[in-house]
Amino acid sequence: MQRKKILILGGGYAGLAVLRKLSRRLRRSDYSIALIDEFPHHTIKTRLHELAVYRNRGRFIRYPIRIFTRSADAEFIQDRVERIRFAGKSVTTITREHPFDILVITLGGRTRYFGVRGAKSNTVNLQTYDDAAVCSHRIGQLGLPDERGPRRRVVVCGAGIEGIEVAAMLRQYAGPKRCEIMIIEKNDQIMTRSQCRDRQREYLHEYFRKNSIELRLESVIRQVGKRGVFLESGEKIEADLVIWCSGVSRVLVTGIPKTRAFEVSTSLQGRKHSEVFSIGDFATVDSQSKWSNLLSAQRALYQADIVAENVARLEEDRPAVAEDYRPKGELIGLGDFDGVGILGGIPLQGKAAALAKKANEAKYLKDLFQDVPRFFLRGIRRT
Numbered sequence: 001m002q003r004k005k006i007l008i009l010g011g012g013y014a015g016l017a018v019l020r021k022l023s024r025r026l027r028r029s030d031y032s033i034a035l036i037d038e039f040p041h042h043t044i045k046t047r048l049h050e051l052a053v054y055r056n057r058g059r060f061i062r063y064p065i066r067i068f069t070r071s072a073d074a075e076f077i078q079d080r081v082e083r084i085r086f087a088g089k090s091v092t093t094i095t096r097e098h099p100f101d102i103l104v105i106t107l108g109g110r111t112r113y114f115g116v117r118g119a120k121s122n123t124v125n126l127q128t129y130d131d132a133a134v135c136s137h138r139i140g141q142l143g144l145p146d147e148r149g150p151r152r153r154v155v156v157c158g159a160g161i162e163g164i165e166v167a168a169m170l171r172q173y174a175g176p177k178r179c180e181i182m183i184i185e186k187n188d189q190i191m192t193r194s195q196c197r198d199r200q201r202e203y204l205h206e207y208f209r210k211n212s213i214e215l216r217l218e219s220v221i222r223q224v225g226k227r228g229v230f231l232e233s234g235e236k237i238e239a240d241l242v243i244w245c246s247g248v249s250r251v252l253v254t255g256i257p258k259t260r261a262f263e264v265s266t267s268l269q270g271r272k273h274s275e276v277f278s279i280g281d282f283a284t285v286d287s288q289s290k291w292s293n294l295l296s297a298q299r300a301l302y303q304a305d306i307v308a309e310n311v312a313r314l315e316e317d318r319p320a321v322a323e324d325y326r327p328k329g330e331l332i333g334l335g336d337f338d339g340v341g342i343l344g345g346i347p348l349q350g351k352a353a354a355l356a357k358k359a360n361e362a363k364y365l366k367d368l369f370q371d372v373p374r375f376f377l378r379g380i381r382r383t
Contacts, residue, residue, distance in 0.1 A: 003029070003030060003031055004030060004031050004032070004101040004102065005034070005098075005099060005101050006022065006031055006032070006033045006034070006100065006101065006102045006104070006311070007034055007035075007036065007091055007098055007100040007102070007104070008033065008034070008035040008104045008106065009035075009036050009037075009081050009091065009106060010106035010107040010108055010280070011035055011037035011039070011041075011042050012042065012043070012106060012108050013045070013280065013297040013300040013304075014279045014280035014300035014301070014303060014304055015035060015106035015280075016042055016065070016068055017300065017301050017304030017305075018104050018106065018304045018307050019033065019035055019068065019069065019072050019074060020068075020072060020304075020370075021304055021307070022072075022308050022311060023072035023073065023074065024371075025308050025311075025312050026311070026315075028073055032075070033072065033073075033074035033075070034074060034075040034076075034077055035065065035069050035076055035077070036077045036078075036079055036081060036091070037065055037076075037077075037078065037079075038078070038080040039065075039078070039129075040064055040078055041063060041129065042062060042063050042064075042065050042368075043061060043062045043128065043129045044062065044364075044365075045297065046297060048061070048126045048131075048132040049126060049162065049169050049333070050169060051129070051132040051133060052135040052136050052139070052166050052169070053135075053139055053166065053172075053173050054136065054169075055133075055136045055137070055140060058129075058133065061129065062129050065078075067372055068372065077093070077098070079093035079094055079096075080094050081093055081107065083253065083254040083255050084103075084105070084253055084254070084255040084256065085255060086255065086270070086273050086276060087273075089101070089103075089275075091103070100275075102276075102277075102314070103275065103276045104278070104279075104307060104311075105262070105276070105277070105278040105279075106278070106279055106280045106282060107282045108250075108251060109127070109250055109280075109281030109282065110248065110249060110250070110251050110252075111125045111131075111244060111247070111248065112246070113244070114246065114247060116221055116224060117222070117224070118224040118225055119157075119221070119223075119224045119244055122225060122226055123242040123243065124138055124241070124242070124243055125243065126162055126166060126243070135166075138241055139154075139170070139173075139241065142154075142241065144173065144174040144178045144179055145178075147178070151177070151178060152174075152178065152179045152180070152240040152241070153181075153182065153238060154167075154170060154179060154180070154181050154239065154240065154242075154243065155183075155184060155228070155229055155237060155239040155243070156182070156183045156184070156242075156243045156245055157184050157224075157242065157243065157244045157246045158183075158244070158245035159183050159184075159217075160190075160191060160193070160194075160245060160246075161191070161194075161330075161332050162245040163185075164183070164334075165333050166243055167183050167213055168213075168335050168338070169333075169335055171211045171212075171213060171335065172336065181212070181213045182214040182215075182239075183213060183215050183216065184216045184229065184231075184237075185215070185216065185217050185218075186218065186219065186220045186221070187217065188217055188218050189201065189217065190205075191204070191332075193294060195327055195342050196332075196340075196341070197342070197347070200340050200341065200342060200347060200349070203349050204332070204334075207334055207338070219231050219232075219233070224244075227239065228242070229242060250262060250283075250284075251282060261284035262278055262282060262284060263283075263284050264277070264279075264286065265285075265286055266286065266322035266323050266324075267310055267320035267321065268283070268306055268307050268310065268323060274314060275314065277307045277310065277311065279300060279303035279304065280299075280300040285323065289324070291326060292323065292325055294327065296327070296330075297364075298327055298328065299325055301364075302323070303323060303325070306321060306322075306323045328343070329342050329343035329344055330342055330343075331353055331357040331360060332353070333354060333357050334354070335354075337351055337354050338350060338354055339352075339354040339357055340353050341353050341356070343356055
């Protein structure tokens with residue numbers, strides 16, 4: 001009997017988690033699994049703010065996808081997805097067409113500019129490893145370590161986790177005498193989609209005050225120029241560098257209208273095609289829960305468990321289970337030795353939060369490499 005073909009599109013948190021779960025859950029004699037990604041590496045995105053500021057932080061932030069597919073007895077195809085034909089059950093990449101029996105889409109997101117003129121061409125962002133490397137190069141060009149150089153100003157657009165973490169890491173790198181840092185946020189508070197309570201927000205505001213990071217709330221950016229940003233109020237804010245941390249939208253693929261979200265049910269299956277699953281930043285779950293569409297690695301890992309279970313149930317002709325995501329916590333790093341957050345309902349701040357964040361990342365790496373034979377790592381340069 002010919003084995004059924006499972007295609008996983010994307011090698012991020014969600015894609016690799018689904019790969020691991022399916023390789024443990026399914027009989028390999030009945031299925032073949034292939035993972036397609038444009039890039040050869042899996043990136044630890046929760047650390048990209050470090051690379052964005054420090055050029056030497058690139059090591060241990062990305063790992064070859066091939067070692068994980070080999071460990072799962074799966075095929076890795078480095079190629080870019082161009083079209084998905086749901087009715088025809090095939091995925092077209094640059095080089096060829098790939099048929100599937102079951103499809104899992106975890107292509108992730110791309111930077112969202114909300115139609116702001118000049119934002120794409122005049123800012124840097126932290127969406128990918130290469131994007132963060134460009135940011136660190138641009139920060140290096142500012143000459144901040146040179147005490148004789150001019151004082152610089154960096155504007156960070158967005159007061160979510162990413163914006164706050166990169167601003168704090170930049171302040172660790174350069175003091176107030178060398179670099180002004182301003183965070184611009186369109187909403188009336190920081191961390192709008194967050195588990196953080198007033199206590200955590202107060203800690204962040206106090207951190208900004210102590211470290212001379214200016215926060216501008218209720219400020220809408222109308223345009224970004226080569227030398228700064230223009231607000232809806234008419235004010236222009238001069239800047240030597242603008243870092244965009246204001247949103248993510250799904251990757252565009254032919255076969256899915258640009259103007260429409262890729263919506264899945266609470267079982268994470270496509271509405272018209274039960275053999276198609278999607279999770280992570282690419283998918284929008286049709287749910288009233290305020291957490292179901294939270295953009296986070298934690299949610300992607302949770303959803304991977306649901307997908308693996310529902311793929312098995314689909315093959316066994318059993319009813320699918322519904323996702324009911326409830327975040328376990330949230331940790332924000334403020335440089336290497338400070339932080340704030342909440343974990344298991346317990347508020348954390350200072351060094352305790354920073355250590356908890358590092359421990360959480362270490363746990364993820366332990367789980368990621370759990371099934372990888374040690375000899376697979378020999379001779380592989382981790383970058």
